[in-house]
Amino acid sequence: MIALVDYGAGNLTSVRKALAAIAADVYVPATPADLSHASGVIVPGVGHFSATRALDAAWRDAIIARLGEGRPLLGICVGMQWLFEGSAEAPDCPGLGLLAGSCFRLTGGTYRQPHDRADATGVLKVPHVGWNALRMTRDAAIVDGVASGSQVYFTHSYAAPVTGDTVAAAEHAEPFASIVQRGQVSGVQFHPEKSGEVGLRILRNFIEIAR
Amino acid sequence: MLSKRIIACLDVRNGQVVKGINFEGLRSAGDPAELARRYNRELIDELVILDVTATLESRRALADTIRAVAQELFIPLAVGGGIRTEADAAAAIEAGADKVSLNTAAIASPPLITTLASRYGSQAVIVAIDAKRSGDHYAVYVRSGSTAAERDAVDWAREAEARGAGEILLTSIDRDGTKAGFECEMTAAVSRAVSIPVIASGGAGGLDHFVDVFTAGAADAALAASIFHYAETSVHALKAHLRAHGIPVRL
Structure with missing residues (x-):
């Protein structure tokens, strides 16, 4: 059974529907102690990094204890950012610190449009919303069967740095980590539950890892 | 590179897809779940379900x-039309919508934008603006384009962003249903005034209209309904055309 941690950040409906579509057994733990029988743990998230404050010491300890017992952990969007040391979005709110580095605000920028129409300068806005390509930097079980260049759906303003833990990067005026993995810890900046077949494949890969 | 999004709008009434010309004279075009499946096969980037009668x-x-569509499609799904209260939005999100689109209700009660953004995140809140050219500016209309809101579209888009909206869905009343092309000047004016994405709507009639709105119109996404519903243009053919013109798309 996969534990889907509900800490009140946004709604879990979409993630639950996607997990149901790939026939994953999922439960929402009511207390940290309920993680003790999780075959894998998913920390979703949308919105502001400070929402992760609801994941207090008891939740952190239970998640880390389950990892220590060899069970995998997947962070989605803000849930992935939380795996790092922290985020500029909420500097007084520490992350779990399993991955080195801190999340930063995307700066956006401009690009040259293919046409010399009314305005040849295109704008790369922040938030970064929409479908963007994964650029694979190394192999990992979480991306089994996913081709470099596959597009996935993002919606965020803050991002994690590209480090040795990065499996796939993405570009939005600057590179950032879009998939990370270190040991049994994985994270995706985009929304696999909203990224069509590619997203479902990544969720399936996690379910396999948690078997 | 971030792709320009192609969004299909399913105007529904009593569970059936309809599409009007200038918001009037609706004609039926099919079962929403079946259309959604077809769009998904053609790699549509996002769907909007709009309850036109509410x-x-x-x-x-x-x-x-919403439930029927969200059950099997795993791409972003927005819902609009008649969302007037936090409870209406909660019901749509509970049923499987990722985003709700506020129009008349946002004008009537701007704090609703902030309430929903705080509860679900800004990414879940679209403010839909229906506007038409009025002299040298763009005037906002509500109640399906029937009532002047006495607001300027650019100002209102800025305010909506400040209150927590995550995207603007901008419809040209002048162009809606005409197939004469998107209102690029208005789209560019709004898109350059805000940092959140702007979805252009109203007037799609041919492939080059989309090229125009993504370049001259500075749109981040474009929405259309009838051009896809009656299979005049497949989503796939449209994206291939955009790519051939150097516009980044998901194909």
Whole structure:
């Protein structure tokens, strides 16, 4: 059974529907102690990094204890950012610190449009919303069967740095980590539950890892 | 590179897809779940389900439509039309919508934008603006384009962003249903005034209209309904055309 941690950040409906579509057994733990029988743990998230404050010491300890017992952990969007040391979005709110580095605000920028129409300068806005390509930097079980260049759906303003833990990067005026993995810890900046077949494949890969 | 999004709008009434010309004279075009499946096969980037009548009876059918579509499609799904309260938004999100689109209600009660953004995140809140050219500016209309809101579209888009909106869905009333092309000047004016994405709507009639709105119109996404519904243009053919013109798309 996969534990889907509900800490009140946004709604879990979409993630639950996607997990149901790939026939994953999922439960929402009511207390940290309920993680003790999780075959894998998913920390979703949308919105502001400070929402992760609801994941207090008891939740952190239970998640880390389950990892220590060899069970995998997947962070989605803000849930992935939380795996790092922290985020500029909420500097007084520490992350779990399993991955080195801190999340930063995307700066956006401009690009040259293919046409010399009314305005040849295109704008790369922040938030970064929409479908963007994964650029694979190394192999990992979480991306089994996913081709470099596959597009996935993002919606965020803050991002994690590209480090040795990065499996796939993405570009939005600057590179950032879009998939990370270190040991049994994985994270995706985009929304696999909203990224069509590619997203479902990544969720399936996690379910396999948690078997 | 971030792709320009192509969004299909399913205008529904009592669980059936319809499409009007200038918001009037609706004609039926099919089952929403079946259309959604077809769009998904053609690699549509996102779907909007718009309840065009928003009566109490229609809203019950709407929840069923959302559930039917969200059950099998795993791409972003937005819902609009008749969302007036936090409870209306909660019902749509509960049924499987990722985003709700506020139009008349946002003008009537701007704090609703902030309430929903705080509860679900800004990414879940679209403010829809229906506007038409009025002299040297763009005037906002509400109640399906029937009532002047006495607001300027650029100012209102800025305010909506400041209140927590995550995207703007901008419809040209002048162009809606005409197939004469998107209102690029208005789209560019709004898009350059805000940092959140702007979805252009109203007037799509041919492939080059989309090229125009993504370049001259500075749109981040474009929405269309009838051009896809009646299979005049497949989503795939449109994206291939955009790519051939150097516009980044998901194909």
